[in-house]
Amino acid sequence: MDHNSPRSGTVLARAGGLTALKRLGNKIVVITGVSAGIGRASALLFAEEGATVIGADIDEIQGAEVEADIREAGGMGYFVKADVSKQKDVANLFVKAKELGGVDVLFNNAGVEVVKSLPDTTEEEWDRSVSVNLKSVFLCIKHALPQMEEKGKGVIISNSSAAGLVGSFSPSYSAAKGGIISLTKALAVDLGPSNIRVNCICPGAIETPMLERVIEMQGNPKKVRERRIKNYPIGRFGTAEEVAYTALFLASDDSSFITGAVLPVDGGFTSR
Numbered sequence: 001m002d003h004n005s006p007r008s009g010t011v012l013a014r015a016g017g018l019t020a021l022k023r024l025g026n027k028i029v030v031i032t033g034v035s036a037g038i039g040r041a042s043a044l045l046f047a048e049e050g051a052t053v054i055g056a057d058i059d060e061i062q063g064a065e066v067e068a069d070i071r072e073a074g075g076m077g078y079f080v081k082a083d084v085s086k087q088k089d090v091a092n093l094f095v096k097a098k099e100l101g102g103v104d105v106l107f108n109n110a111g112v113e114v115v116k117s118l119p120d121t122t123e124e125e126w127d128r129s130v131s132v133n134l135k136s137v138f139l140c141i142k143h144a145l146p147q148m149e150e151k152g153k154g155v156i157i158s159n160s161s162a163a164g165l166v167g168s169f170s171p172s173y174s175a176a177k178g179g180i181i182s183l184t185k186a187l188a189v190d191l192g193p194s195n196i197r198v199n200c201i202c203p204g205a206i207e208t209p210m211l212e213r214v215i216e217m218q219g220n221p222k223k224v225r226e227r228r229i230k231n232y233p234i235g236r237f238g239t240a241e242e243v244a245y246t247a248l249f250l251a252s253d254d255s256s257f258i259t260g261a262v263l264p265v266d267g268g269f270t271s272r
C-alpha cells in the first residue's frame, strides 16, 4: 500500500495477509539522538517493525551498540556519527540515507536539557538549547525534503515536549520546544500537497538518562520524583517505549490522515 494514501478495507486485506503485518516494512527511517533514551527505544522498535534504521548521534560508542543490537535481532541498522546542530554533519547523514534508497520517515528526536531560569541562562546556553533542540529540526527537514519530494511522499515526526505547551523549569528549552510545535504546523500546511505528513510529540517526564540528569540537578532525587509525580494523573512517569510506540503510530500508515498534530504523551500532565 502506498504511504499516506487513504485507508480502506480490513487490516489483513490491506496488509496482504498474516505474513505482511510489519508496519514499517521497506521504509528507510532516520532517527536522531539514537544512542540513548527515546531514540534508542524507537530505533529498536522501528527495526523490529521492518524499517531500515539510520541512527544519528554525537555519542558513537552507544550509537554503535544500538546498531549492533538491531543487527543481532535480525534487523537493518546503521549508525552515523553526527552533531545534528551542524549543517555539515546533517548533510553527511542524508548522503547515507540517499545511498540506502532515500528517507521515508524522519524522526527528529535529538535534544538537550538546559535547566536554568532566564536570568541565569548565558548566551552560550541559549544558543546551545536553540541549536540542538530546534535548529537541528530545521536542518534535518531541509536535507530530508529533496529525498521525500523525489519519492512523492514522506513522514516527519519531531520530539517537542510538554514544556513546549505549558510553562517549565527552563525558558530556553521551552522556547525551543515551542518552536518545534509552530514549525510542525507551518510545515503540515506547506507540505500536505506534497503528500508529506508532519507531526510532533510532546512527552511529559519520561524515564531516560535525560530525566535522571534533570532530577539529579535539583538535589534530593527521591523527593523531587515524589513531588513531580504528583502532577501526573496516571501516577507515574512514562517510559521511552511508550513514546516509541507513539512515534511508530505516527510513522506508519495507521496515521495516514494525521498531519499538523501536536500530541501530548504525558499521562495527563498538561490536562490538569
Ligand SMILES: NC(=O)c1ccc[n+]([C@@H]2O[C@H](COP(=O)([O-])OP(=O)(O)OC[C@H]3O[C@@H](n4cnc5c(N)ncnc54)[C@H](O)[C@@H]3O)[C@@H](O)[C@H]2O)c1
Pocket: 032, 033, 034, 035, 036, 037, 038, 039, 056, 057, 058, 059, 082, 083, 084, 085, 109, 110, 111, 112, 113, 132, 159, 160, 161, 162, 163, 202, 203, 204, 205, 206, 207, 208, 209, 210, 211
Ligand atoms: N525524557 C524526558 O522526560 C523528555 C520529556 C520531553 C521531551 N523529551 C525530548 O525527547 C527527546 C529525547 O530525549 P531523551 O530523554 O531520550 O534524552 P537522552 O538525553 O536520554 O537522549 C538524547 C540523545 O540525543 C543525543 N544528542 C544530544 N545532542 C545531540 C546532537 N547535537 N546531535 C546528535 N545527537 C545529540 C544524546 O547523545 C543522546 O543520545 C529530546 O528531544 C528531549 O528533549 C524528553
